[in-house]
Amino acid sequence: AQSVTQPDIHITVSEGASLELRCNYSYGATPYLFWYVQSPGQGLQLLLKYFSGDTLVQGIKGFEAEFKRSQSSFNLRKPSVHWSDAAEYFCAVGAGGGNKLTFGTGTQLKVEL
């Protein structure tokens, strides 16, 4: 079965600084990978996804993520963080074949003005 780890529970960055949120997965074959964002008291919104092809994927709100098979990682990046990016971010991995998604425990992002 697949699994996903988000090593950072909380991250604080200054507005305008760059951001990288880490995500490591465990799965034998090529996984389907997702990043979601959740604002307080809201549902989850998909930021971006990787299925195949180009390992650098672009998402909404200026986010991007890079799939690195050798490191079993799918880290989320943004070159310049805005105060409105403060939220909780979830990485998820899917294996297909009738398997549901597995979510990480989330990373809470705080943005200092």
Add this chain to the structure above:
Amino acid sequence: DGGITQSPKYLFRKEGQNVTLSCEQNLNHDAMYWYRQDPGQGLRLIYYSQIVNDFQKGDIAEGYSVSREKKESFPLTVTSAQKNPTAFYLCASSIDLQGPHNEQFFGPGTRLTVL
């Protein structure tokens, strides 16, 4: 607009009472899911359904029940057997569970508080 609706947004329940949370989708998705979210614990899967009239237990099904009589609807009942039901509940759907089709779309959530 296509999407997932959950109602009510806030729900209060007395101890010992059953309560049902509504989830409706108009995305024509086959698969639907219920998650529970507690601070610091991420999303925990309660139940999921791949098709009408069929559903499977997730990781924390005890004290919960579901039905899937219609494709669009997947209500969750929190029973009095659930020892700590106060939480934020999220409903989601996906085209199905095959490959990229298991990308999930989420509703806005229901916050349940037991008084």
